[in-house]
Amino acid sequence: MTPGSARTDIEDTVAHTARLAESALADAEGADFRTRWKGLTARGVWDAPAPDSGAGRLGPVTRSVATVEGIGRAGTAAGLCYAMASQRFGIQFPLLSVLGEDGPRRLGDTGSGDVLLCHALTEESGGSDPLSMSTRAELQQDGGYLLTGTKSFVTAAPVADVALVFARTAAERSPFALSAFLVDLHSPGVEQSTPFPKTALTDVPMGSITFHGVRLAPDRMVGEEGAGLGLLTLTTAWERALLLSYALGPMRRVLDRTVEWSATRQHFGRRMGASHIVAARVADMALALYRSRELVYRMAARLDAGERPRQLASDAALTKISVAEDFLLFSQQAARLGGVRSFIEDSGLTADLISPMAASTYAGPNDLLRITVARELGLPVEN
Ligand SMILES: Cc1cc2nc3c(=O)[nH]c(=O)nc-3n(C[C@H](O)[C@H](O)[C@H](O)COP(=O)(O)OP(=O)(O)OC[C@H]3O[C@@H](n4cnc5c(N)ncnc54)[C@H](O)[C@@H]3O)c2cc1C
Missing domain, CATH: 1.20.140.10 (Butyryl-CoA Dehydrogenase, subunit A, domain 3)
Incomplete structure (x- = not known):
């Protein structure tokens, strides 16, 4: 049970974020996904709670949840709200916990909305069963990797700048067959699809990313080789x-x-x-x-x-x-x-x-x- 003072701080943060988000949304009405995302981040909705909102007393995770709730409370389209929550909780928090001090540099300027992240796991052949994936990263002589394959049904894939990509670094079906990479989607050999026409969460584009033998420097790997399933x-x-x-x-x-x-x-x-x-x-x-x-x-x-x-x-x-x-x-x-x-x-x-x-x-x-x-x-x- 959340103590009473924390509840008040949460309510204050939700209300404060909702007020900021409402004006950001009004300014970006009718704009594309990226512009609306940037409108919210530029207004400080995402990272800068007001000093008197009580948010400063909340832990960072609780504060982020209250921020997401406030963005939704303002009437933000569900797809945009989902994409923000997905980036924050499915990529940023877990990666920052494993990358440590180097994390913010490796993820890029997500705070301003200049860098959009996506989580590229699913393939046409299977989503629930990651060990069935065929995307592969082959070790090169310089210690880097060559990435080949296609990820599909990925939220924000058509517009993202950096992807957390899971790929096979060993052929067998073992818990250590997968590794994870942070891939710059502006690299040569990366092809981002146009948005899939979808019926759910229509405000965030979804698509595929094909890697045509993309060269990855050694520092693109997250953790050790074989640690992908753990991540x-x-x-x-x-x-x-x-x-x-x-x-x-x-x-x-x-x-x-x-x-x-x-x-x-x-x-x-x-x-x-x-x-x-x-x-x-x-x-x-x-x-x-x-x-x-x-x-x-x-x-x-x-x-x-x-x-x-x-x-x-x-x-x-x-x-x-x-x-x-x-x-x-x-x-x-x-x-x-x-x-x-x-x-x-x-x-x-x-x-x-x-x-x-x-x-x-x-x-x-x-x-x-x-x-x-x-x-x-x-x-x-x-x-
Ligand atoms: C809105 C949305 C956003 C998404 N965003 C991303 C993203 O950002 N990145 C990404 O990588 N993927 C994303 N996905 C894909 C998602 O991760 C996959 O859809 C999910 O992993 C399931 O894979 P699948 O659709 O291939 O279903 P399948 O693996 O084909 O399974 C279909 C259904 O079959 C049943 N089923 C299958 N196997 C079993 C079993 N052994 N036991 C019981 N039931 C079973 C379940 O009901 C299951 O829902 C997104 C999907 C949606 C809908």
């Missing part, structure tokens, strides 16, 4: 713990508008919210948001307290499954209560059911996470 365990633990923080702001907004709609819409000679079934659905939405928020901030507090991400991997998986499924149930309740307006663009009650559904797939499909949880409880079950 992946780290990045996915962070992602599963915190990525869904991006949903908290949009959920709050949808709850508020659903309450207002249910309280004012007239049906059968009374207000719609006088119906017990309507009230119960609204209460279920509040319950889903409450549970999700508690779980995500609890993960952040544990990371701030110094718990090692790999040790909380199992709880991170449970958090990810729970929040993803609550987000979907929440969105379904809102869609029911909005009636036809849920399916009309710009009605003010438009429901997005596809993006919450996608949460059951990214950062580890929920079905596979369930298997991991059950295995750790002692069941004889393999993927």
